[in-house]
Amino acid sequence: MAAAISDAYATAVEYRAAVNMTKTTEDAEILLGLKAVSRYLEGKLGRHFTKDATAVARTYVPGASRAVLRVDDIAVVPTSITLDLDNDGIYETTLADTDYELLPLNADRQPQARPWTQVHMTPWGDYSHFTAGRRVQVTAQFGWPSVPEGVKQATIQIAAILRLESPRATKRISELGDAIEASPEAMYIVRQLTDDYQVIHYA
Secondary structure: OOOOOOOOOOOHHHHHHHOOOOOOOOHHHHHHHHHHHHHHHHHHHOOOOOEOOOOEEEEEOOOOOOOEEEEEEEOOOOOEEEEOOOOOOOOOEEOOHHHEEEEOOOHHHOOOOOOEEEEEEOOOOOOOOOOOOOOEEEEEOEEOOOOOHHHHHHHHHHHHHHOOOOOOOOOOOOOHHHHHHOOHHHHHHHHHHHHHHOOOOOO
16 A cells, blocks of 8 residues: 555564564554654655655646746656636646656656656647646646655664664754754765755746
8 A cells, every 4th residue: 555645654664674673562652753754854855755645636837938847746647737728717728648748757667766847748749838827737646656765764764863773873852853963874864865855946
């Protein structure tokens, strides 16, 4: 079963295996810690690594660069992409599959499948570009196809540092962000994730 938006990026079972723990009495506490670290990483990286359970509609307004529409991470091919060409709040025009392509090309065919982050109008479709200032509604499952292994392992490692169950652990601090940022080892893990997964916002 796919992970829900609010789930942790690792399970208590995976955590216990990583730290060689056999007792299960602390699983509820472990899971809370894994969830807290998962939400912290989302804030740092600007994205989440689970996906919507079902398709949801999100609205975007194209800017001056009209051939490409930047969107949130799309995990599954959209159900529909519709246009409000007369700016009346009604999405009366539905793009055909041949009108657009998702970028990066082959994102879903990588060894670690990644999401699509752009919608590009095709030269062979019925529309040459999006209209600046005219809303576009994308209905899709947003997020990542599956949690990247690197994100899962980082979640486990940081949680283990905070729980003092890792050789990298230093000391416990009450605030999660302060605790992570006070640990050079934890921040090294965060920086590695930032290089690979942080969202870059364009003006």
